[in-house]
Amino acid sequence: MRKVIAVLGAGPGLGLSIAHRFGREGFAVALVSRTSARHSAYLKELQGAEARAYAADVRDPEALREVLATITNDLGPIDTVYFGPVTADGGGPIPITDAPAATITAAFETLVHPAVDLVNAVLPDMLARDTGTILIPGGLSGKYPIPMLGALAPASAALRMYVLTLNAALKDRNVYAATLTIGGLIQGGDIHTTATQTYPDVPLPTLNPTDIADAAWTLYVDRAVPEAEFSAIPLPA
Template sequence: MTRLPDKTALITGASKGLGYAVAERFAREGCAVAITSRSLPELEAAAERLRAHGTEVIVAAGDIADEADVQRLFERVRQAWGRLDLLVNNAGAFNGGPLTELSVEDWDRVIATNLRGPFLCTREALRMMQPQGVGRIINIGSISAQRVRPGSGPYSTSKHGLWGLTQVTALEGREYGVTCGCIHPGNILVERRHTERQEDQEPMIAPEDIAEVALTMAALPPHCEMLEAVVLPHRQAYVGRG
């Protein structure tokens, strides 16, 4: 028995990494998925692999920080399915460095991707989900929303903001049957970290580990809301982190 039969999901930043892992896990559970990122070739390659699970896949390249791109994305979903059950706000960017050396361009790029993008997608998702009387939004945050590190100004700020957006969305969605939760991952061994990895680096977990948590949240009964989950390697410093 599949856990997401006849469900539809939109996942941002889903051509690779954690976003793809979530899309693949949902597809294995019978969910039709719409995937988006900036790279159409990467999306098409990801979609081919996802379709091997026998699910319907919508591909839409675009920038989630661009309002027009987001509106086109959701219109595509509306025309194809007429409804949306799940939104996973996963796409993210990271630029760091000391605040005294951080450029406005780097700050704006991270905030646009990590906070403006989820807002735009959440707004469009609510416009679809509220008339349905049901829906679930899952935001991919970070333990940086709770334990910051030096040199992570724009990233940590954006993830603090995403946690705030999660709570407001949960509150405003309550009377319409729309739930919202946030997953705060620790270190994830995504593609870029494979090339950077050294033996003395911090412990890592796989994208598939977080995808299992996203599935748990997505498959909850509609009357249940998992507001927050912190998931990290058990050996990673968290309490007392600095």
């Protein structure tokens, strides 16, 4: 019986690579992004897999629940969700030494709150069916002090711990949560594209999304550990 993966916050980098990897394994793929502008190109790239695309702002709890219900109606119960609604707008990180409380709070609202809304939306059905997987990527600054990422670090740490704690809370159930801890720019993604255009002569810490998607599949199959880590950023000794 074929399963369904919902790739929420789908973009041309990691989201599409996750869709390719799971689609290759026979999953029906639902791509969700804020607009439908690039959906035809995404679906063309996924030829050979059963795939549909939906426009919704998944950071809006009501819109999130509506699109999940539509996917379920169109394709069937959602087995796996990948949640990565990241954008290249908003400017660069503010140094932690200069960050007011409002900036820290805004990072929580951007990174943590939507992930909690996602879990609240999908987990009850997964528990009722006694099956499911939740994959949520996060930043390396949530695990190691990386001053250049500034005020994003507290929210990244909270998101990572939220997923790890969720994994522990579900250890006796057939529902699995894991995080992909990422330190670097995803090749082909919007943030990577913006950065290379802005700094054309600067070597950028870049990661291959295919490698990360392969690791996501391994997490899904093995269900042995709650985290896979990837870094193109030199860490302090």
